[in-house]
Amino acid sequence: MFEFSLRQVALCGQQPGxxxxxxxxxxxxxxxxxxxxxxxxxxxxxxxxLYLARTYDDAPQTRTDDTVVIGTEYGxxxxxxxxxxRAETDGKMLSAKHFPNATxxxxxxxxxxxxxxxxxxxxxxxxxxxxxxAIWQALLALAVDRSSTSKVLIGDVYSPEALLxxxxxxxxxRCRSGLTHATFVKGSxxxxxxxxxxxxxxxxxxxxxxxxxxxxxxxSAFVTAEFLELIQTLDIGQQAVLTCRGPLARRGALTVTxxxxxxxRNGGRGE
Amino acid sequence: xxxxxxxFVTGLGIISPAGAGTAPFWDDLCAARNRFTDLxxxxxxxxxxxxxGRVPKDAWDIALEQVSEQTRARPRAASVFAxxxxxxxxxxxxxxxxxxxxxxxxxxxxxxxxxxxxxxxLVGNRRDITETGGFSSYSITEDVAAAVGARGPAFTTxxxxxxxxxxxxxxMEMLRSGVADTAVVGGCDPYSEKNIIGFSxxxxxxxxxxxxxxxxxxxxxxSEGAGILVLQTENALRPGQQPYAEILAxxxxxxxxxxxxxxxxxxEACHRRALAEAGITAADIDVIFAHGTGSRANDAVxxxxxxxxxxxxxxxxxxxxxxxxxxxxxxxGAVASCLTMRHRTVPPTAVDATEVDGGLNLVTGAPLAxxxxxxxxxxxxxxxxxxxxxxxRNVA
Numbered sequence: 001m002f003e004f005s006l007r008q009v010a011l012c013g014q015q016p017g018x019x020x021x022x023x024x025x026x027x028x029x030x031x032x033x034x035x036x037x038x039x040x041x042x043x044x045x046x047x048x049x050l051y052l053a054r055t056y057d058d059a060p061q062t063r064t065d066d067t068v069v070i071g072t073e074y075g076x077x078x079x080x081x082x083x084x085x086r087a088e089t090d091g092k093m094l095s096a097k098h099f100p101n102a103t104x105x106x107x108x109x110x111x112x113x114x115x116x117x118x119x120x121x122x123x124x125x126x127x128x129x130x131x132x133x134a135i136w137q138a139l140l141a142l143a144v145d146r147s148s149t150s151k152v153l154i155g156d157v158y159s160p161e162a163l164l165x166x167x168x169x170x171x172x173x174r175c176r177s178g179l180t181h182a183t184f185v186k187g188s189x190x191x192x193x194x195x196x197x198x199x200x201x202x203x204x205x206x207x208x209x210x211x212x213x214x215x216x217x218x219x220s221a222f223v224t225a226e227f228l229e230l231i232q233t234l235d236i237g238q239q240a241v242l243t244c245r246g247p248l249a250r251r252g253a254l255t256v257t258x259x260x261x262x263x264x265r266n267g268g269r270g271e
Numbered sequence: 272x273x274x275x276x277x278x279f280v281t282g283l284g285i286i287s288p289a290g291a292g293t294a295p296f297w298d299d300l301c302a303a304r305n306r307f308t309d310l311x312x313x314x315x316x317x318x319x320x321x322x323x324g325r326v327p328k329d330a331w332d333i334a335l336e337q338v339s340e341q342t343r344a345r346p347r348a349a350s351v352f353a354x355x356x357x358x359x360x361x362x363x364x365x366x367x368x369x370x371x372x373x374x375x376x377x378x379x380x381x382x383x384x385x386x387x388x389x390x391x392x393l394v395g396n397r398r399d400i401t402e403t404g405g406f407s408s409y410s411i412t413e414d415v416a417a418a419v420g421a422r423g424p425a426f427t428t429x430x431x432x433x434x435x436x437x438x439x440x441x442x443m444e445m446l447r448s449g450v451a452d453t454a455v456v457g458g459c460d461p462y463s464e465k466n467i468i469g470f471s472x473x474x475x476x477x478x479x480x481x482x483x484x485x486x487x488x489x490x491x492x493x494s495e496g497a498g499i500l501v502l503q504t505e506n507a508l509r510p511g512q513q514p515y516a517e518i519l520a521x522x523x524x525x526x527x528x529x530x531x532x533x534x535x536x537x538x539e540a541c542h543r544r545a546l547a548e549a550g551i552t553a554a555d556i557d558v559i560f561a562h563g564t565g566s567r568a569n570d571a572v573x574x575x576x577x578x579x580x581x582x583x584x585x586x587x588x589x590x591x592x593x594x595x596x597x598x599x600x601x602x603x604g605a606v607a608s609c610l611t612m613r614h615r616t617v618p619p620t621a622v623d624a625t626e627v628d629g630g631l632n633l634v635t636g637a638p639l640a641x642x643x644x645x646x647x648x649x650x651x652x653x654x655x656x657x658x659x660x661x662x663x664r665n666v667a
Contacts, residue, residue, distance in 0.1 A: 080390065081390070084464060087317075087468040087472075088315075092315065092316025092317070094314070094468070094472045096473045099468075100530035103431050103654055104408065104429040104431075105431055105434075106655065108655060109525075109654065109655025109657070110530070112527045112656060113530065115527075118524055118537060119525070120440075120525075121524075122430065122441065123428065123429040124426050124428050125426060125429065140444050140448065144274065161400075165405050165406055194450070196423060196451075198422045198423075248413075248416070248422060250422060250425060252424065
């Protein structure tokens, strides 16, 4: 069981029906927020992570002990593929600036660098259970006093290669790009209870669901944002449940109960 | 939440350029014997003669025999390595697939390059997505979980070359929080073309082998493999099990300073955090398995901290022997740390005593016997300012 307050939630993603891939209409202030330096090396996933981390929170003036958890299935795949292709075309002229942008945790590195976060930082992939595991890790950092703020980024910007992979086992779920950013802070507004007991049903409906309402998206950015928006509307004593199911009876459930109304969202950096 | 729950390492498994299993790994470490080979240039203009460490063919064949049918039918190197090491670690712990403890176990694998061969073949138009078996990094952990018969939480962590230690940290937190009482945890990374290209573009790999903490050090020697630990809480220990060590802490932080260069303040902060979480001081540490990549920058930062903060500790670095296992580097260090506990012997660094930089207390030459060994520290750092340090306690 963890206690927390939620300072903000933001989602940036494609609309239903949009052809999956790059966002057709990226945020209009994207360039103003993250600049253009290094744009030829970084991919859309890094850009969007950095944009959300910088936009929807107060920019700290100094380094912080914030924890940053990125939950993603495909992360920086686009940059990884681009480095391989550029080596073919550029040969020994290949720029050394590609590589730092083309690791599996480049987005995390640039977010930490961009917001001066020196606490725990993780990029994790739990498949369809990614949101529950990512939020667990973020709340743990608060519970054990490692950080007073935990920032979570969940989702994917599908590169062509990522789409091919995701569609191998589509689980009857659609793919659209999107990323959710949430800032959890120490507080007692909410209580979170996690349950990782396996499903008894060997062939459950896979993916995320809130209560009994199943998400139609594979990208868990959307169900995460919907869930975190929902909990902010709860009255004291009310609960909401996010359940994520994966193959082989793997299951993670997060029950959030509102315990109080808090001022954390209006209270600067949460303390 | 029982934060004081004690966690023990009860099983070890590894596959590396030394071969399949902990025995050849330990033999090569103690002999400071490397098996580096020339890597094939991967793009026009890439220098020939760059050294790397590859898992030998006979070790690959041994691993392939033991992994799941599914992986054997469509082998991806990361899954082959990680499954092999996990199965060895399980046997070493005296546990079996499907055992009660294993069925509910947490599985957490750290990797930087993940299923690199699958993605790179797809990008290079050598195989289509179906033939590759897919490249999501989660599939590695999923494959390990299936191989050992675990249905507990399963996830992959990706923090460049600190990935395995970050996985250990995540697993420890979940064990201490009561999510599970047993964990199969570690790291793996296969040979990755993208990685070799990247290091080559930075001119950090080349024809001279990795010489950690040498005044003549110049290059990192990339390699591949997997290392896995079985962790059990005190309550989950079975009669007769003899843990290698108690794992006291694994601290994780970020420099938030530079995309590739290490930052002394950030790295030092991770050391302080690890000691604080372990409840000991720097003076208590007997042995440090350094990250020791052999790069100018990393070894200068680490070496400076060791000489100033840990003057008593014996330091060793295994990358001159088995190379840099990338996301599995921390796992290789953890396996070596636990074997050091068991044998009370510190394997040497593969450099000559006369070339050690800066008065560092580096173990060179013959293995160092340490009958009174108490605490061993294992460092892993990575691009992106990722730092993760584990501390083990002798329980013999």
